[in-house]
Amino acid sequence: MNTLRITTIIFCLCLLFTGCKKDSGLDPLSNVLFAKDGVIRVECTDCMLNYTILRDNYVVDVKNSGDFKFSYVSDFELKTTINSTKQQTIRLIVIDSYGRTVSNQLTNLDPGAPKTDSFQIKIQ
Numbered sequence: 353m354n355t356l357r358i359t360t361i362i363f364c365l366c367l368l369f370t371g372c373k374k375d376s377g378l379d380p381l382s383n384v385l386f387a388k389d390g391v392i393r394v395e396c397t398d399c400m401l402n403y404t405i406l407r408d409n410y411v412v413d414v415k416n417s418g419d420f421k422f423s424y425v426s427d428f429e430l431k432t433t434i435n436s437t438k439q440q441t442i443r444l445i446v447i448d449s450y451g452r453t454v455s456n457q458l459t460n461l462d463p464g465a466p467k468t469d470s471f472q473i474k475i476q
Contacts, residue, residue: 390446399434402433424475
């Protein structure tokens, strides 16, 4: 009878120490935030996309449409400006890291007239 109790206690102690993983100061990934990636899709022929994430500015030449990844770790305001040297219809699609469509705009753009937009990107 005593052997059964001792075996049960040892078994419970083993479960207690191996059952859960706790965050440790020795774990290098315990408090790391991973960046999330969204996509800006521009459908146009020979236009230029300028976009701003926080204080970082990016400029991309778009020849025959393209997808451009942007990364973020918190809520922010994405600012975009599209310029074209010729009159054309341009589609601008913004998709967040969860696959949600933030914007899907089809616009007629005149030569030299920039199209500027602002989008709220959220991590929730």
